[in-house]
Amino acid sequence: MSLIPLPPSLIPFLKDYLPQPLSSCPHRPFITLTYAQSLDSKIASKPGQQTKISHLETKTMTHYLRSKHDAILVGIGTVLADDPKLNCRYHDPGSDVISSPRPIIIDPHHKWKYSKSQLYKIHESNQGLSPFIIIDESISIDPVELEALDHHGGKFIPLPLFNKSKSESWESILSSLLQLNLKSIMIEGGAMIINDLLSLQHDKKFIDSLIITIGPVFLGSEGVTVHPHTNVELDNINWWSGIQDSILCANVSTK
Numbered sequence: 001m002s003l004i005p006l007p008p009s010l011i012p013f014l015k016d017y018l019p020q021p022l023s024s025c026p027h028r029p030f031i032t033l034t035y036a037q038s039l040d041s042k043i044a045s046k047p048g049q050q051t052k053i054s055h056l057e058t059k060t061m062t063h064y065l066r067s068k069h070d071a072i073l074v075g076i077g078t079v080l081a082d083d084p085k086l087n088c089r090y091h092d093p094g095s096d097v098i099s100s101p102r103p104i105i106i107d108p109h110h111k112w113k114y115s116k117s118q119l120y121k122i123h124e125s126n127q128g129l130s131p132f133i134i135i136d137e138s139i140s141i142d143p144v145e146l147e148a149l150d151h152h153g154g155k156f157i158p159l160p161l162f163n164k165s166k167s168e169s170w171e172s173i174l175s176s177l178l179q180l181n182l183k184s185i186m187i188e189g190g191a192m193i194i195n196d197l198l199s200l201q202h203d204k205k206f207i208d209s210l211i212i213t214i215g216p217v218f219l220g221s222e223g224v225t226v227h228p229h230t231n232v233e234l235d236n237i238n239w240w241s242g243i244q245d246s247i248l249c250a251n252v253s254t255k
């Protein structure tokens with residue numbers, strides 16, 4: 001899907017929410033949590049069903065945001081449902097540098113076949129980087145997948161994920177990504193990851209910026225819902241409205 005020119009007013013609107021040079025926390029990268037939802041807080045019409053919510057205008061914003069981060073992270077549920085490209089198709093008119101954020105997939109049980117994915121083809125055609133795939137350290141790696149990933153310059157990152165709390169596993173994931181010099185990560189979902197990170201805010205501050213696209217549609221009761229386990233307060237709130245969608249930018253309060 002080709003993009004359209006970024007609405008100029010989005011650049012100053014997003015500026016204060018973009019990765020800052022010095023992260024608010026020295027042990028993890030700067031984290032932007034961003035996704036698109038319906039008016040009834042759904043991010044897909046049913047489990048495993050990729051659902052178009054964003055207008056091209058805000059889809060272009062997503063790629064602008066990808067151009068400002070070192071990496072894009074999604075869970076295995078998103079990868080199996082959407083087979084996403086996870087590359088950046090926004091080109092800054094003022095620069096001839098093409099941004100290539102690193103795709104990061106959290107796949108603890110090693111379910112994904114990278115060698116059969118759209119992302120594999122994207123790398124083959126020089127349109128994006130190969131992924132870092134986070135698996136549990138107890139899992140043995142499929143040699144075919146290992147060869148495909150090595151060949152493309154990607155890697156498996158075995159971590160202790162099983163029998164760990166969500167807070168512990170996220171600390172381990174984010175500190176290992178910082179050690180790989182990924183200083184800013186755009187987390188795009190899916191629902192489990194969004195709900196977990198929002199719910200953990202009272203315990204551990206993992207989210208620096210929250211950027212939500214809201215589309216004027218109800219996806220109904222079978223939809224995949226964003227509903228953290230606890231209330232989540234926001235501050236530094238700003239709204240932008242475009243041709244069809246609205247965008248909320250905020251910081252997540254740890255109160």
Ligand SMILES: NC(=O)c1ccc[n+]([C@@H]2O[C@H](COP(=O)([O-])OP(=O)(O)OC[C@H]3O[C@@H](n4cnc5c(N)ncnc54)[C@H](O)[C@@H]3O)[C@@H](O)[C@H]2O)c1
Pocket residue numbers: 034035036037042043044046047048049050051053074075076077078079081082106107108109161166169170188189190191192193194224
């Ligand atoms: N509208 C949007 O912006 C948007 C964005 C992304 C995905 N989606 C939709 O969301 C759905 C997928 O969401 P989902 O909740 O099924 O899956 P998900 O992408 O959130 O992945 C969840 C899986 O990731 C792994 N995981 C996540 N965090 C982990 C942790 N801390 N430790 C260990 N393993 C961890 C687990 O295997 C878990 O089952 C799809 O329908 C997709 O289309 C929508």
Ligand SMILES: Nc1nc(=O)c(N)c(NC[C@H](O)[C@H](O)[C@H](O)COP(=O)(O)O)[nH]1
Pocket residue numbers: 035036050051052053054058059062074078082083084085086087188189213
């Ligand atoms: N911003 C946004 N608006 C949407 O309407 C929608 N369905 C997603 N979903 C996010 C999820 O991660 C998608 O699967 C990838 O964003 C696919 O896009 P790419 O192939 O990576 O360009 N994200």
